[in-house]
Each structure stands twice: as C-alpha cells, then as structure tokens.
Amino acid sequence: MSSRFQTILFSVLVLASAIMGVALWRQLERAHQRLLAGGDSAPTQAPQVAPAEQATLLVANDTDGSMITEVQSLPLPKDPGARARVILGKLLDLYAAPDAAHPVPGGAPSVSQVFLMPAPALTQTTTPDSTPQTPPAPKSNDTGPELAIVNLTPSFAASHPSGLETETLTVLSICGTLHANFPRITQVRFLVDGQPRATLAGHADLSHVHLAVDAAPQQ
Amino acid sequence: MRWTNCAIVVFAGACQLAGAQAAPAPAPPPARFVVVLDAAHGGDDSGGKLSTGQSEKAFNLALAVRLRSLLGARGIQVVTTRESDAAVELDRRAEIANHANAQACLTLHASESGSGVHLFSSSLVPTEPARFAAWKTAQSAYVTRSLALAGELNSALLHAGFNVTLGRTDLPGIDSMTCPAVAVEIAPDHGPGQKINAALDDPAYQARVAEALAAALLEWRSDAGRTEAGRP
Numbered sequence: 001m002s003s004r005f006q007t008i009l010f011s012v013l014v015l016a017s018a019i020m021g022v023a024l025w026r027q028l029e030r031a032h033q034r035l036l037a038g039g040d041s042a043p044t045q046a047p048q049v050a051p052a053e054q055a056t057l058l059v060a061n062d063t064d065g066s067m068i069t070e071v072q073s074l075p076l077p078k079d080p081g082a083r084a085r086v087i088l089g090k091l092l093d094l095y096a097a098p099d100a101a102h103p104v105p106g107g108a109p110s111v112s113q114v115f116l117m118p119a120p121a122l123t124q125t126t127t128p129d130s131t132p133q134t135p136p137a138p139k140s141n142d143t144g145p146e147l148a149i150v151n152l153t154p155s156f157a158a159s160h161p162s163g164l165e166t167e168t169l170t171v172l173s174i175c176g177t178l179h180a181n182f183p184r185i186t187q188v189r190f191l192v193d194g195q196p197r198a199t200l201a202g203h204a205d206l207s208h209v210h211l212a213v214d215a216a217p218q219q
Numbered sequence: 220m221r222w223t224n225c226a227i228v229v230f231a232g233a234c235q236l237a238g239a240q241a242a243p244a245p246a247p248p249p250a251r252f253v254v255v256l257d258a259a260h261g262g263d264d265s266g267g268k269l270s271t272g273q274s275e276k277a278f279n280l281a282l283a284v285r286l287r288s289l290l291g292a293r294g295i296q297v298v299t300t301r302e303s304d305a306a307v308e309l310d311r312r313a314e315i316a317n318h319a320n321a322q323a324c325l326t327l328h329a330s331e332s333g334s335g336v337h338l339f340s341s342s343l344v345p346t347e348p349a350r351f352a353a354w355k356t357a358q359s360a361y362v363t364r365s366l367a368l369a370g371e372l373n374s375a376l377l378h379a380g381f382n383v384t385l386g387r388t389d390l391p392g393i394d395s396m397t398c399p400a401v402a403v404e405i406a407p408d409h410g411p412g413q414k415i416n417a418a419l420d421d422p423a424y425q426a427r428v429a430e431a432l433a434a435a436l437l438e439w440r441s442d443a444g445r446t447e448a449g450r451p
Contacts (some may be wrong), residue, residue: 030259062332063333063413064384065333065337065384065385161267162266163267163328163331163337164328164330164339164402165330165384165404165406168339168388201267202260202264202267202275203390205389207393208388
C-alpha cells in the first residue's frame with residue numbers, strides 16, 4: 001500500500017515528465033525549422049533556359065605562378081551583375097575541382113553577389129608595368145568605366161589556403177576574368193559577407209580597390 | 220695679416236692636394252650595410268597553418284634567426300622586426316625598417332601552396348625620390364631597387380637549384396618601407412607530378428634556402444659598394 005504522499009509525488013513526477021517531453025518535442029521541431037531556414041536557397045547555377053555563351057576565364061596555376069586564358073561555354077543570364085556572378089562561379093568551380101592547379105575549396109556558392117557601378121576616379125594607381133593610369137570620373141551614362149564589387153562568403157575566405165602567392169593569384173584571376181568579360185570593369189573591390197576585410201587569408205590585401213586591367217591578359 | 224694670408228694659402232693648397240689624391244681612389248665599400256629581416260605574422264596572428272602542424276609565424280621566425288646567424292657570420296649587420304612570438308603591427312615593422320636605414324629588407328613568409336620560393340615586390344608605380352613621401356606609398360621611390368634586389372635573390376636561388384616565381388602585388392607592410400624590399404615566401408619543393416622533394420619542415424631544405432638568401436645578400440652588398448644601394 002502506498003501512502004497518500006507517495007501517490008501525490010508519483011503524480012507530480014509523471015506530470016513533470018509529460019511536460020518535459022512536450023517541451024523537448026517543441027524544441028526539436030524548432031531546431032528542425034531553423035536548419036531548414038538556414039539552407040542557402042540562393043540560385044548558384046545559371047538558369048538552364050539561358051542560351052550558352054562563351055566566357056573567358058583567367059585560370060591560375062600555383063606551380064609556376066602563372067595564369068592561362070581558358071574559354072568556357074556556359075549559360076549566362078542577361079543581367080550584368082548576375083552574369084558576372086555566374087562567370088566567377090565557374091572560375092571558382094574550376095579551383096574547387098580535385099585536380100585543380102590552384103586548389104581553393106568553395107566553388108560557385110563562394111560568390112554571394114557582384115554589383116556593378118560607375119567607377120570613381122583614382123588618384124594613385126598601382127600598375128606593374130609602370131604605366132600610371134587615372135580612370136576618368138564617373139559618368140552618368142552607361143558607357144564609362146565600372147567598379148565591380150565582389151561579395152565573397154565568409155566560408156570562402158576562411159577556407160582559402162594561406163599564402164602570398166595563392167591569395168594573390170586568386171585576386172588577380174578574379175580581377176582579370178571580370179575585365180576579360182566586361183572590358184568596362186576597370187576596378188574591383190572585394191567584400192566578405194558584405195564587410196570590408198583587410199586580407200583574404202592573411203596575405204593578399206583586400207582593403208583597397210584593385211585595378212582590373214593589371215590582371216587582364218596581354219593582347 | 221701676412222701670417223693670416225699665408226695660413227689661408229697653405230690651407231687651400233693642402234685642400235687641393237687632398238682633393239687631387241682622393242679623386243683617383245677606387246670607390247670604397249659601403250660604410251655600413253644593414254639588412255632588415257621581417258619575420259611575418261606573430262602573436263595572435265599565426266599566419267597559415269603548415270602541413271606539419273607548425274604555424275607560419277614560427278617557421279618565419281626560425282628562418283629569420285637562421286638567416287641572421289648566417290649574415291652575422293659574414294659581417295653583415297642585421298636588424299629584426301621581432302625576436303619572439305610577438306604581435307608587431309605592419310606600420311611598426313615599416314618604422315623599424317626605415318629607422319635602420321637598411322640596404323635590403325626581406326619579409327619572410329611560408330606557405331604550403333605552390334613550389335619553391337616565391338619573390339614578391341611592391342606593385343607601386345616607381346617614382347622619383349622626394350624629400351617627403353606619403354606613408355602608404357613610400358616604397359614607390361625604391362621599387363626599382365627592390366626589383367633589382369628581387370633579381371639578385373632570383374639568381375642566387377636559381378643557382379642553388381630552387382624553383383623560383385617572381386611577382387608583384389600590393390604589400391601593405393612593404394609599401395611603407397624606404398629600402399629595397401622583397402617579400403620571400405618559402406613553399407615545399409615539388410617535383411614532377413606534384414611529388415614533394417623537400418617539405419618545409421626539412422632542416423636541410425631550410426638551410427639551403429637560408430644559404431641561398433645569404434649568398435644573394437652578400438652579392439647585393441658587393442653591388443652596394445659599387446652603386447650605393449638603397450640610395451635612390
């Protein structure tokens with residue numbers, strides 16, 4: 001025979017267990033919803049309905065520090081920003097391949113956005129070939145030089161191999177690829193997760209605007 | 220008055236004689252030849268992670284210490300930007316280099332990417348030296364000498380059998396240095412088929428790199444005796 005006190009205690013414990021079970025079930029459902037909502041639903045592939053066009057990529061090689069021009073055929077959207085993003089995505093897909101000569105993990109999803117806007121005038125330029133260039137002031141029409149703002153994902157910067165050469169090659173190949181496909185892009189600025197960043201992975205300087213013409217293939 | 224005139228004449232004659240004797244003398248070696256060794260990263264900034272688990276900052280410091288010993292043994296004065304695992308700001312490194320009034324400044328890096336030794340000079344546009352220079356582009360007056368120093372290092376490293384790549388890039392630390400400056404990045408030595416001939420943790424490999432860099436700086440010192448290196 002159990003006493004009345006034991007009966008009450010047992011009832012309370014059963015009730016508490018039931019409440020905890022319900023609370024745990026609710027938390028499990030919320031965590032599941034959070035995971036589903038956290039997935040990147042942004043389109044990372046070019047729409048297949050777009051016609052295939054040729055894009056010029058400047059592909060880096062770590063072994064000799066060189067960059068070679070490679071022409072790829074891929075479907076490209078009409079919007080210039082989306083088009084630039086798809087082209088850079090293809091370039092980074094090449095770097096994410098297992099046998100890449102310039103291995104960088106991440107692939108196409110590493111480029112969050114590419115924005116194009118009129119290029120501001122620069123007072124000091126850094127050109128390796130000793131040919132100072134001063135881009136003209138921004139024009140109101142759509143024929144002047146453009147500044148491309150490339151927004152990279154934090155995971156791309158965090159997983160990028162660290163080193164002067166490998167980081168420099170990544171920056172130069174992105175700048176060169178943009179200029180090769182959009183000749184009006186003369187300047188490139190990098191953001192990571194929408195914020196300015198001092199370096200890509202500890203070495204390559206991302207704090208200032210890069211001149212795309214420096215990395216463009218020589219004619 | 221007469222004695223004063225005589226003294227002036229004798230002094231002038233002595234000066235002319237001294238000038239005549241100094242003119243044909245060969246150019247003396249530089250009175251002081253200073254090399255700045257800048258082991259990159261340090262403190263909270265570990266740099267890259269090497270395959271052996273060692274951090275880049277430790278590798279850079281070890282190489283700087285080894286190179287300092289080699290240069291010291293050859294009579295070259297060395298100034299280092301850090302002697303321990305300490306965080307040193309890029310501007311502070313440039314300040315140390317500029318105060319040293321050095322004839323060569325090497326920033327040492329290491330990476331698992333690529334092969335051999337990578338030499339980088341500033342991508343600033345070369346300019347004429349001026350009395351006052353902007354801090355962030357002070358290197359521009361020395362870019363020509365920096366490229367010459369990179370060429371000297373390239374020759375010595377190639378002679379020692381290394382695979383060398385040369386490049387130019389934006390280097391925030393070096394861009395403020397008023398000396399011939401080159402960033403030296405050491406990578407594993409890869410053979411055909413990406414086979415690793417020598418890893419970064421190989422002491423013999425590190426010694427070979429240090430010896431080649433020291434040989435290049437010795438040659439650079441010889442050149443400095445002839446052309447007043449570091450004085451654009």
